[in-house]
Amino acid sequence: MTQLRFDPALPWWAIAALAGLALLVAGFALWRGLRGWAWRGLAGLAAALALAGPAVEIGTRAGLSDIVILLDDRSASQDLPGRGDQTDRAVDRIAAAAATLPDTELRRVTLGDDPDGTQLGGAIARAVSAEPEGRLAGVIAVTDGRLHDAPMLPEDLPAPLHVLLTGQPGDWDRRLVIEEAPAFGLIGQEVTIRLRIEDQGAVPPSARAGGVDLRLSVDGEDPVTVAVPLDTSLELPVTIGHAGQNVVQIELDGVEGELTTRNNAAAVSINGVRDRLRVLLVSGEPHAGERTWRNLLKSDAAVDLIHFTILRPPDKFDGVPVNELSLIAFPTRELFLERIDDFDLIIFDRYSVRGILPPDYYMNIARYVEQGGAILVSAGPEMASVESLNLSPLGPILPARPTGRVIEEPFLPRLTDDGRRHPVTAGLPGGQGDDPDWGRWLRMAEVTPKPGAQVAMTGAGDSPLLILDRVGQGRVALMTSDQVWLWGRGFEGGGPQLELLRRIAHWSMKEPDLEEEALLADIRDGLSVRFTRRTMQPRTGPLRITHPDGQVTDLPLEAQGPGRLTADWTAPGPGLYRLEEGGISRVLALGPAAPREFEETVADAPLLAPLVAASGGSVTRLSDGIPDLRQVRAGRATSGSALSGPWIGVTAREAATVTGLERRPVLPPWAWLMLIAGLILTGWLAEGRRRA
Structure with missing residues (x-):
């Protein structure tokens, strides 16, 4: 490598001024007719050139080897039958052939599994950007052609991209496609899952005859089999049975000859939620804590509350005509017979048996609980009287039996061993230790818990304060004191009354986060x-x-x-x-039952085709034989067929690097001086001969 360089002794503007002056003097001499005008001009230009410092720069170069990138796709879809062996043989053959090419280095990149599928596009982009563009001779990818990051592919490459496809031309596969599935669903209502069963590849006619049996199972229950057609979008209804995660498993039997059954099943998780929690609150009489339950339930946006307070029981005779009262009649029949199943929870707050509800109504409430409903009893002194709910037909499902005694003394509510385990009371703020950091209550009814009931809190003399029980498919909670409102008023520091009451109510309504088991x-x-x-x-x-x-x-x-x-x-x-x-x-x-790797399993390279065409590469099926690797000149064909089989070529780049640099002046200073002096002398002599 030889180049002409300049090392000026003066600024370029000064050298340009000197050259311009020399040309001006030569022009003036020509105008005057002097015979030495040309020699004088050349002398000035020679002086300007000498000040510019011309030098010859001589560099020594060393050739660089070409780089070939070999991408080895080892994603999950490459583990399908036969593809692993094809990949091993092709990679070994290409690596051995690259080692025999003159001045060629091989960069091997192995692509593994990724939760987002085959990231081949990003691997090509990173591998190419890591190498000098002038040395890249080719990119060879051994893959099934199925990639999931096509936007990461570069628009063009400075060298040909050759794709060696694994698999067989006769490969085919059947897969289950979930087109649309809801993330949430209302409990007891149907949701729709839209799906499709499609075939890919060279499907044999025998496999397309008739329909397909599809099995549907919810939460591991016995599956339901449905016959469905192929290549048709279907809508399957699923009923959400409970709150929380409902796992719907959908699968179909594999067919002989298909590539894999990994994409023949799918699992859809649907979170069951309640539309609105419907609560019926019945207050037996006005009292200081009546609004505690009402305020709690009204503050919850997910609760629809119906609240009745019995202000005028049937045994109250004050002589006021009914048509002159501004009260409404208690709709007992509508609430406790016709629409009782519409409620998720019924709360009896200091309710006394005074003849408002006939015995059949209480029996209907008991049936409602046994079939999955819930009641919560917040009792006061009436629990120990002859008007106790325990003496009604509702008594058999209550978790405790009153002794008839009312304890009128201050006491500190404490958690039992079961209470520290039960989600309703476990971890209540201030409840740690034997002496909770709570205020005291002043009154409670003494009861005897029934076998199997769980006592979560105790009061005076370790008498049960909060009892929880299950009856049939429903739940019953009993609080034997009406003094919880003291916590809300801050009596002796108060306590977590809102959290406690919220947990009791939501446990009764089968909130999954409050299940004890x-x-x-x-x-x-x-x-x-x-x-x-x-x-x-x-x-x-x-x-x-x-x-x-x-x-x-x-x-x-x-x-x-x-x-x-x-x-x-x-x-x-x-x-x-x-x-x-x-x-x-x-x-x-x-994870998905059918990961992205197995969504499309038939080997093909439609997403790589544009880059292959733009780079001048090729797509070759390994089932036709492993191609030979050659080195070709730029502009020549990079793939073809020969007697020995197919071949692919990498472009020889002939890259080099400069290893040394030497600079020599065009003339030494004394030679420039003699040249300038000689030109001036020649011009003087030319003018002197004219005068002679």
Whole structure:
């Protein structure tokens, strides 16, 4: 590499001025007719050139090797039958061929699994940007052509891109596509899942004959089989049975000859929610704490409250005509017979049996509870009287029997051992220790709890204060004191009355977060899960996990507090897992049952085709043979067929780097001086001969 450089002794403007002056003098001499005008002009230009410092720069170069990038796709779809062996042979053959090419280096990039699918576009962009553009001779990708980050592909490449496709031309696959699935659904109502079953690739005619049997299962229950057609969008109705996560598993049988059955199933998680919580609050008489329940329930936007206060019981005779009263009649028939099943919770607040409700109505309330309803009794002194609800047909479902005694003395509500375990009372603010940081209450009714009922709080003399029980499919809660309003008024520091009453009400309405016997799964990151077991039992066994392939894992649980055990676990792969412990079972969906890697499994390269065409590369199926690797000149064809089979070419770049640099002046200073002096002397002699 030889170049002419300048190292001026004066600023360029001064050198330009000198050159201009030389040309001006030469022009003046020509105008006067002097014979030496040309020699004088050349002398001035030579002086200007000498001041510019011309020098010859001589560099020595060293050739650089060409770079070939080999992308080895090892994503999950490459593990399908036959593709792994194809990939191994092709990668080894290309690597061996690249080693025989002169001045060629191979950069091998291995692409693994990713939760977002095959990230081949980003891998190509990163690999190309990491190498000098002038040395890149080619990019070779051994893949099935299915990528999920097409926007990351570069628009063009300085070298050809060759795609070596795995798989076979006769490959085909059947998959289940979930087109639309709701994330939430109302409890007891239907939601619709829209899906489609489609075939891809070279589907044999025998596989397309007839319909397909689709199995639908909710929360691991016995599946329902439905016959559906192929390549048609279908809407399947699913009824949300409970609050919280409802896992809907949809699957179809595999067909002989298809690539994989991993995309023949899907798990959809639908969170069951209540439209509105409907609560009926019946206050037996006005009292200081009457508005406690009303204010709590009215402050909850998810609650529809109907509140009745009995101001004039039937046994009250004051002589006032009924038509002159501004009170409305208590709609007992409508509430307790016709529309009782519309309510999620019925609260009796200091309610006395005074003949307002006939016995049949109480029996209907008991039926309502046994079939899944809930009642909450907030009792006062009437609990120990002959007007107690315990003496009505409702008594058999109440969790305690009154002794007939009312305790009129201050007492501090305390949590029992069951209360520290039960979600309704566990962790109440200020309730830690034997002496809670709460205010005292002043009155309660003495009761005897029934066998099986859970006493969560006690009052004076360790007498039960809050009793919780299950009856049939429903729930019953009993608070034996009407003094909770003291906490709201701040008496002796008050207490967490709103939190306590809210938990009691929502437990009665089967809030999943307040279940005392529950198995929870919190998906942390990807396949990592934290299991939480809430229980009233003193000890539990290991958690049994059944994998999608039938393998069973027993996971020990560690105590993290009263009635709460946890364990951290990482699943070996996505799919539907069944959990069981202590008679409680649930289904857990980790990741999609059909990951993105298996959405499209037939090998093809439609997303890579534009970049292949723009770079002058090629797409070759490995089923036709592994192509030979050649080195071709720029502008020549980069792929073709020969007698030995197909071949692909990488472009020779002939890149080089400068290893040394030497600068030599065009003439030494003394030579410039002699040249300038000689030109001046020649001009003088030319003028002198004219005078002679």
